[in-house]
Amino acid sequence: MKVKKIYKYLMISFGALLLGSCTSTEVDAKFDENATERLSGRKKELNDLLLSSADGWKAVYYTDSTQLGGWTHLFKFLPKGEVDMASDFTKSDGNTDTGIYRSQYEMQMGSTVSLVFTTQNRIHLLSDAGNSPTAALLAKGYLGDFQFYYYGQKNGEIIFRTNRNGHFLRFVKATAQDWTDLAKNKPMIKSLNGDMFSPLFRLMETNDGTATHKFEFDYNTNARFGTAYSLEAGSQEAYDLAFAFTPTGIVSKLPVIVKGQELTNFIYDSATNNFVATGTNGVSATLKFTNAPPTVTDDYKLLLSGKGNPQIVVGYIAANLATAPTTSDYFRYLVSRLNASLAAGQSLSRIQMYFNTAANQTYINYQFVGKTAVNHIVTSSEDPVNKTIILTNLGWATGATAADVALLREIDNELTNPKGLYIKKESFRITYSNPIYTLASASSSFRMTTYQL
Incomplete structure (x- = not known):
């Protein structure tokens, strides 16, 4: 009995101790006060630093x-x-x-x-x-x-x-200079982003001191992020570049590695509109615009006259292809200028190009809403070195007036420019199952997206 009583008293005492420890405001307050003081000290420290x-x-x-x-x-x-x-x-x-x-x-x-x-x-x-x-x-x-x-x-x-x-x-x-210099980032941003008159394509070239290597460079202007893919057969070399802008160029958080050297600081060269990162011993990396596609196809050969090619018709349809990602801003700009010159209720609806018709003709057919179509007869030849098709004027079809020719001059001059057009059969489709062909100028940022009809 004595043992049981002792055990009972011990349990009561232990319970009282637990109850006392759980309800002790002094201990809790002391712990909370330390945490609060610690955070308050950090808060003051940060605020003082910021100020x-x-x-x-x-x-x-x-x-x-x-x-x-x-x-x-x-x-x-x-x-x-x-x-x-x-x-x-x-x-x-x-x-x-x-x-x-x-x-x-x-x-x-x-x-x-x-x-x-x-x-x-x-x-x-x-x-x-x-x-x-x-x-x-x-x-x-x-x-x-x-x-x-x-x-x-x-x-x-x-x-x-x-x-x-x-x-x-x-x-x-x-520094005070940082606040002044921030606005100087803007021309660098514009130079890398380009505008509707800038060449359509970008390249990155690296030089290891003895040889130059070319990369196709895809750049998202909104994301400030680009990827460079080697254009050399069999090469898997590629780089991601994450850009921030400075008053003199761009800096990539991710380096381009050339011959063991990490290149991150690309300085703008206003004479060439290139951005160049320079290492030692002839090592460099250059970002540049180019009118020539990084990969040039032989697709233009399908359209050449006198080569036994069948008739092919490709057409830009404004309702479906004006907003295509491969339709360039410069092309859209020229179309808007043309439409602004037309009478109320009229607009360009199609540009259809007929190659190797049954009558052995090649011509450009301009169609309108609210206006009669106009045909420009041309002949085709090739630049086998640059892989372009060159359309040369043979005259406007009967019914085309001097006003029509003047109206279409800007767009027509791009389609018949002496440097020719790059032709590419694309792998994607837009709305319909028709194959897509793009026609890009070899001398400007003009690019028209067409269906094969």
């Missing part, structure tokens, strides 16, 4: 360098939770606004301290899900963030980790 730089902070924000480039942001943090911000973000219309905008920010405490940009500003352009640079990122935007977890400071830099994907982002002290 300490006279010219603010600079960050080149790569949200995902496996598929996107980088965007330069400048921040000037002010008292009372305000921040002035600028960036070199380029909208889909090609406009790059480097103006300075003011918004709000907060230091928020959770498991750690975070910097949150609470009202709309330039940083939010990268986090807007409705603003997607590629089809793969539809409804995901640019994968950017506006909340950044504070990880500390090192060598004068503030280190953050993004909330959305856990990537590290570093703020470095900005």
Whole structure:
């Protein structure tokens, strides 16, 4: 009995101790106070850091360098939770606004301290899900963030980790020159993006000091991301390039490796409109525009006269092919100029090209809504070296007036330019099962997409 009583008393005492420990506000308050003090100290540390730089902070924000480039942001943090911000973000219309905008920010405490940009500003352009640079990122935007977890400071830099994907982002002290220079990124962006008058194709060429190697270069202007594929038979060499812009050119977070040298800094050469990354001992990598397709086909031979080819008709149909991705902006521009010159209710509806008809003729047939069609008779020859077909004037068909010829001159001059046309039978289809042929000028950014009819 004594043993049982002792055991009973021990259990009651142990329970009281547990109850006391669970309800001790002194211990809990002490623990919470330490956590709060620790976070409050970090919050003050970050806030003091952000306010300490006279010219603010600079960050080149790569949200995902496996598929996107980088965007330069400048921040000037002010008292009372305000921040002035600028960036070199380029909208889909090609406009790059480097103006300075003011918004709000907060230091928020959770498991750690975070910097949150609470009202709309330039940083939010990268986090807007409705603003997607590629089809793969539809409804995901640019994968950017506006909340950044504070990880500390090192060598004068503030280190953050993004909330959305856990990537590290570093703020470095900005200078007054950084704010002035940001607008100088715009001509670099424009030079790499090109415009409707720029050559249609891009190449990357590397030089290892003894030989030049060519790569087809596909570049997404909105994503600031490109991929270069070797054009040499049997080569699997390829590079991804994730670009951020500077006042003098572009920098890729992902290097081009030539003879063991990592090339990342491409300087703009205004004389050639090329971007050149230079190493040592003759090593370099160059990004350039070209009117010649990286891969030239022999498809033009199917259209040549006097070679025993059957009749082939290809046609641009405005209703279906005006928005085709292979229809160039320059071609669309010329069509819009033509339509603007027509009478009310009239417009260009088709451009059909007849090769090797039963009457052994080749001609260009221009069709309109609300206006009689016009035919331009031509003859075809080839440039076997450059692999182009050259259409040469033989005269306009009966019924074509001087006004018609003048109206069609800009487009017709492109189709009959002395340098010729590159012809390519494409592997894709648009709306219908008809094969697609593209006709690209060898001397301009003119490219027309057609169906085989």
